[in-house]
Amino acid sequence: MSSIGYSDTPDWEGMREEAELELAAQDEVERPLREAGLPVPGHRRREIAEERLDVAALWRGLSDDEREAIGVLGLGILVSGGMASRAELTAPAATRAYTAHYYACLDALGTLPTPESAMAALRGPAWRIPADLGPVCLSCGCSDEDACPDGCGWEDERQIRCTVCANPRPLDDDNIPF
Ligand SMILES: [Zn+2]
Ligand SMILES: [Zn+2]
Structure with a gap:
């Protein structure tokens, strides 16, 4: 309400439109969460759940394909990250290539879809934070x-x-x- 100005009559129509736009924007943000069954905290509802997420248990519950996809990228990060720092002072060309692979794995890992079993474990009224934090x-x-x-x-x-x-x-x- 900072820029209404001092016109004679308040711009009711404009204010109503603004409120509707705000509601629509909020719905756009919340709808995908609701559809996925993920938490949508309200004004009086807790954002963070007391119950924690057991990521190690989730890992053990993944399918072989899911574990393979995540594991290969994780291992790539460890191998290329480790070798980039070891080769740094003696082999700049190898270091460059290791570094490129390290970031490629990191990017690919960051864009993998969240496994369905993890999504299922996160459904509920409040967000469950990984226990190992x-x-x-x-x-x-x-x-x-x-x-x-x-x-x-x-x-x-x-x-x-x-x-x-x-x-x-x-x-x-x-x-x-x-
Ligand atoms: Zn604090
Ligand atoms: Zn606090």
């Missing part, structure tokens, strides 16, 4: 390697809420809840 704050998503900007710790031994989220500062510009 370690403790995660269910409110803000911070974790041991990604603390809040001014530093934070865990509120208690359950390690599901950080000290920043447990002790919100008195209201200021950064802390208005919406």
Whole structure:
């Protein structure tokens, strides 16, 4: 509402159109999630689930073809990444080619479709975070390697809420809840 101006009558029609566009944009963002059964957190609904995702178990449940596709690219990253750094000082041409293969594998891995079994495990009302990340704050998503900007710790031994989220500062510009 910052640029309405000071005309005599408010532009009701324009405001309504703007609101409809906003709703349509939101629907466009949320529809694919809903259709896939993935979480669409609402205003009062938790974004991060307490239940975690066991990626090692997902890996063991993959089909041979899925494992082959992911494994070959993962191994390519390890081999070419490892050799690029070993060959760096003595074999620039080989290093160049290893580096190209390393990035090709990385790109290809990043564009593989998420396996259907992983999608199935992620369906639900809130997002399940891989367990091997370690403790995660269910409110803000911070974790041991990604603390809040001014530093934070865990509120208690359950390690599901950080000290920043447990002790919100008195209201200021950064802390208005919406
Ligand atoms: Zn937090
Ligand atoms: Zn935190």
